[in-house]
Amino acid sequence: MSASVEAGTLALVAGAGRLPELVARSLERTGRPFRVLAVRGFTERAMRARASATVDLLDIPGTLRILKEWAPSGVVPAGGVARPSPAALLNAAHAMRNRDILRHMAGGDDRLLRAVIGLLEDEGHRVVGVHEVAPDLLGRRGQMGRHVPSEMAQVSIGTGQDMLNALAPYDVGQAAVVAAQRVLAVEGPEGTDRMLARARAIARKPFGYGSAPKGTILVKLPKQGQDLRIDLPAIGPRTIRNAAAAGCVGVALGAGHTLVIDEAQTVAEADRQGLFLIGLDVAP
Amino acid sequence: MSASVEAGTLALVAGAGRLPELVARSLERTGRPFRVLAVRGFTERAMRARASATVDLLDIPGTLRILKEWAPSGVVPAGGVARPSPAALLNAAHAMRNRDILRHMAGGDDRLLRAVIGLLEDEGHRVVGVHEVAPDLLGRRGQMGRHVPSEMAQVSIGTGQDMLNALAPYDVGQAAVVAAQRVLAVEGPEGTDRMLARARAIARKPFGYGSAPKGTILVKLPKQGQDLRIDLPAIGPRTIRNAAAAGCVGVALGAGHTLVIDEAQTVAEADRQGLFLIGLDVAP
Numbered sequence: 390m391s392a393s394v395e396a397g398t399l400a401l402v403a404g405a406g407r408l409p410e411l412v413a414r415s416l417e418r419t420g421r422p423f424r425v426l427a428v429r430g431f432t433e434r435a436m437r438a439r440a441s442a443t444v445d446l447l448d449i450p451g452t453l454r455i456l457k458e459w460a461p462s463g464v465v466p467a468g469g470v471a472r473p474s475p476a477a478l479l480n481a482a483h484a485m486r487n488r489d490i491l492r493h494m495a496g497g498d499d500r501l502l503r504a505v506i507g508l509l510e511d512e513g514h515r516v517v518g519v520h521e522v523a524p525d526l527l528g529r530r531g532q533m534g535r536h537v538p539s540e541m542a543q544v545s546i547g548t549g550q551d552m553l554n555a556l557a558p559y560d561v562g563q564a565a566v567v568a569a570q571r572v573l574a575v576e577g578p579e580g581t582d583r584m585l586a587r588a589r590a591i592a593r594k595p596f597g598y599g600s601a602p603k604g605t606i607l608v609k610l611p612k613q614g615q616d617l618r619i620d621l622p623a624i625g626p627r628t629i630r631n632a633a634a635a636g637c638v639g640v641a642l643g644a645g646h647t648l649v650i651d652e653a654q655t656v657a658e659a660d661r662q663g664l665f666l667i668g669l670d671v672a673p
Numbered sequence: 674m675s676a677s678v679e680a681g682t683l684a685l686v687a688g689a690g691r692l693p694e695l696v697a698r699s700l701e702r703t704g705r706p707f708r709v710l711a712v713r714g715f716t717e718r719a720m721r722a723r724a725s726a727t728v729d730l731l732d733i734p735g736t737l738r739i740l741k742e743w744a745p746s747g748v749v750p751a752g753g754v755a756r757p758s759p760a761a762l763l764n765a766a767h768a769m770r771n772r773d774i775l776r777h778m779a780g781g782d783d784r785l786l787r788a789v790i791g792l793l794e795d796e797g798h799r800v801v802g803v804h805e806v807a808p809d810l811l812g813r814r815g816q817m818g819r820h821v822p823s824e825m826a827q828v829s830i831g832t833g834q835d836m837l838n839a840l841a842p843y844d845v846g847q848a849a850v851v852a853a854q855r856v857l858a859v860e861g862p863e864g865t866d867r868m869l870a871r872a873r874a875i876a877r878k879p880f881g882y883g884s885a886p887k888g889t890i891l892v893k894l895p896k897q898g899q900d901l902r903i904d905l906p907a908i909g910p911r912t913i914r915n916a917a918a919a920g921c922v923g924v925a926l927g928a929g930h931t932l933v934i935d936e937a938q939t940v941a942e943a944d945r946q947g948l949f950l951i952g953l954d955v956a957p
Binding site: 469522548551552562571572573574578 | 680832835836839840842843844845854856857859860861862863874875956
């Protein structure tokens with residue numbers, strides 16, 4: 390984290406899901422002051438109650454006005470927002486008298502957020518990631534939980550790391566299901582849960598003897614150069630359950646680069662299901 | 674093709690599907706003599722009628738006996754066989770008084786065929802691939818059909834080639850769905866048709882605006898060092914239909930390394946659906 394955001398009040402822009410609340414609690418634990426900006430239709434109830442202001446997702450002028458007034462030392466986007474409809478984007482672009490934004494927003498999955506971050510930075514704001522202001526929410530290095538990877542699972546971990554590194558230059562593959570030298574699934578835009586469902590189906594096929602190959606694991610790593618402010622890999626108890634259902638014997642994640650939602654529950658679930666949970670060193 | 678299999682009678686081991694018949698017709702066109710060995714429960718009717726002998730999938734001693742008698746200049750496996758049940762494998766291993774084979778057969782998807790090829794080679798047979806004896810069944814270099822890749826589709830082709838080459842050292846990724854720099858899906862053991870179904874579902878998601886990104890294509894290449902006798906990439910009219918349904922504007926395949934089942938029909942389907950079909954140079 391750069392020096393200028395190490396102190397001062399943060400603006401927590403609260404999208405959907407539990408993450409904004411987890412970040413708020415983490416900031417409270419460390420005594421860091423913050424204000425909550427809610428996004429209408431996305432922020433969950435617990436955070437809405439704590440919001441100092443509420444904006445519409447595409448009301449960018451309104452959002453910039455509020456943030457100018459607050460003058461936070463950093464703006465922290467947390468939690469998802471669904472992609473607005475083309476019509477809503479068109480209206481927003483029209484309202485801003487700026488058709489360029491439409492072009493950016495109509496692009497890839499991350500481009501909407503990237504465009505918004507760009508706008509905020511143009512206005513002089515520092516946009517900082519959850520991983521920077523709430524590092525206690527991230528998976529730690531080494532063994533979490535009580536299960537240990539077998540020798541075969543260690544081979545799987547190596548294969549997964551190498552293969553995901555080889556995929557680093559391409560816009561794909563933040564996670565994979567691997568068994569020793571075999572790669573059973575590479576994650577695309579469908580996300581980790583759907584990839585695990587696919588691995589489960591593959592293990593069930595006649596060719597799979599009705600079970601996953603020995604040493605099957607889930608590996609989840611950030612891409613090199615990935616902007617963690619926009620796309621922070623995350624796992625939680627559900628990921629562990631889905632990995633277990635796909636026949637995985639463990640989960641390996643990028644230490645310090647992966648959000649572990651409800652760490653205590655996630656580790657407890659891994660212990661209960663017999664899965665190891667391990668944090669790997671990630672190339673900086 | 675090595676000199677010793679350029680002449681003499683071949684043994685065509687006919688598995689399931691239309692491929693054995695296509696190979697037989699190709700051999701007839703070139704005047705190459707061959708005999709057909711049918712596999713009980715797998716060989717289709719048209720080929721069963723032409724079989725000189727029939728064996729059970731796991732009757733390896735019987736198969737070796739027949740091939741010893743035939744003394745073919747090459748053994749050509751063609752068409753799929755489903756993986757036998759563990760019990761059937763156990764019986765076969767027992768019958769052969771050889772538990773080693775069980776170990777090999779219980780491994781990866783290709784290991785059963787690899788083990789059988791190894792056994793045949795131990796007995797002095799040459800096992801040759803369909804691509805060697807019937808090269809007219811393979812996709813050609815350059816444009817097939819009447820549609821031409823757009824500039825954006827050419828970017829997609831480049832991304833797909835580079836990414837699949839990066840994956841070459843790993844046991845995964847013989848095909849991918851790519852749109853410009855984005856990789857929408859990487860094929861795992863589920864096969865091309867299921868991967869295309871996934872790409873179709875991704876394009877339909879709310880984030881996809883209900884259609885595939887511009888320049889989406891299917892790229893299908895052999896892996897470097899892939900044993901084409903065991904695993905020859907294949908496309909056909911159904912692949913074209915599934916690619917079209919996934920929003921692809923074209924299909925790029927490894928020239929001379931990909932079986933095009935019913936080439937005339939495949940090209941006609943691509944023409945009708947508005948898809949280009951192009952054969953890429955493959956690193957030797």
